[in-house]
Amino acid sequence: MTFEPQSLTLPDPLPLDGGGMLADARIAYETYGELAPDRSNAILLCHALTGDQYVASTHPLTGKPGWWERMVGPGLPIDTDRYHVICANVIGSCLGSSGPASIAPDGAPYAMRFPVITIRDMVRGLVGLLDALGIERLHAVVGGSMGGMQALSLAANWPERAQRVLVIASTSRHSAQNIAFHELGRQAIMADPNWRQGEYYGSDTPDNGLAVARMAAHITYLSEDGLTAKFGRNLQDRPEKSFGFDADFQVESYLRYQGSGFTRRFDANSYLYITRAMDYFDLAEEHGGSLAQAFAGNPARFCLVSFDSDWLYPTAESRHIVHALNAAGAPVSFVELSAPFGHDSFLLDVPALDRVVKGFVE
Structure with a gap:
């Protein structure tokens, strides 16, 4: 940055x-x-x-x-x-x-x-x-x-x-539900091997954990009706299911995009601190x-x-x-x-x- x-x-x-x-x-x-x-x-x-x-x-x-x-x-x-x-x-x-x-x-x-x-x-x-x-x-x-x-x-x-x-x-x-969702995100970050107890500056950053945290949080920002209207069960760039673990569904691809984009503009440790501040409120x-x-x-x-x-x-x-x-x-x-x-x-x-x-x- x-x-x-x-x-x-x-x-x-x-x-x-x-x-x-x-x-x-x-x-x-x-x-x-x-x-x-x-x-x-x-x-x-x-x-x-x-x-x-x-x-x-x-x-x-x-x-x-x-x-x-x-x-x-x-x-x-x-x-x-x-x-x-x-x-x-x-x-x-x-x-x-x-x-x-x-x-x-x-x-x-x-x-x-x-x-x-x-x-x-x-x-x-x-x-x-x-x-x-x-x-x-x-x-x-x-x-x-x-x-x-x-x-x-x-x-x-x-x-x-x-x-x-x-x-x-x-x-x-x-x-309690708000706190639970935030804890899920924090644990995703801290479980990333690149987090290294927060001492990752100047080296590889915990992007995978931060992306998962963002994906989980982003779901809470949306509504079921909104997700259904935008994505439904539509497949992403394929005529049929892959029977694998790529992003078969459009909603999966959307969440992965949200997660990866977030890592380019936000710091994982800041995510820990700000979510904790909100939980204490x-x-x-x-x-x-x-x-x-x-x-x-x-x-x-x-x-x-x-x-x-x-x-x-x-x-x-x-x-x-x-x-x-x-x-x-x-x-x-x-x-x-x-x-x-x-x-x-x-x-x-x-x-x-x-x-x-x-x-x-x-």
């Missing part, structure tokens, strides 16, 4: 939930649109597990469009003619922010010496970035999936920092066991969005957050949208989501 992202080093050590500090934490970020003279038009976008800061610009490693280009840009629902959009790579990741692949003070990559982090630690890094940029209060914070967890954490722990909080296809805590636990208490006295406006085909973070998870916000007296709106794509619906062409996002941020 050879590229030089826009970044800054936080002036103060970053305190971590697991104890200790992360000194010289680096935050890589991208911005879009002009910041108003009074700094009142900033929107922070928080990315999902395997996302990055390239929300509306070409990815420097893959050459692919930004992950939310359909939503962010001039005249789009998050209009960069009106708003100054900031998207940062979370700590623990591998697109320029401090993570396991970063160089430690002794000159070697941190690898598994990098401290285990939480969603709240990620948000501490984002708040540090906002402080460095001189932005005291956001017009809005927006996030889907893990990005929604970050938006909730910002609202609960730094309630004065955002006027609006938009949470899409997310949850206030990881379920439990906003109620952080606030005395009460999710309502997490939002007590919060001055922000909230909007929660779920999708009817999302079985990873189903609508019940969003309703749980909405009930807590109601109990806390916080102004909140909620909508369940119909879409066939499963959890990934927030990234795909769902015009109803465009209207919700535009209406709420304005």
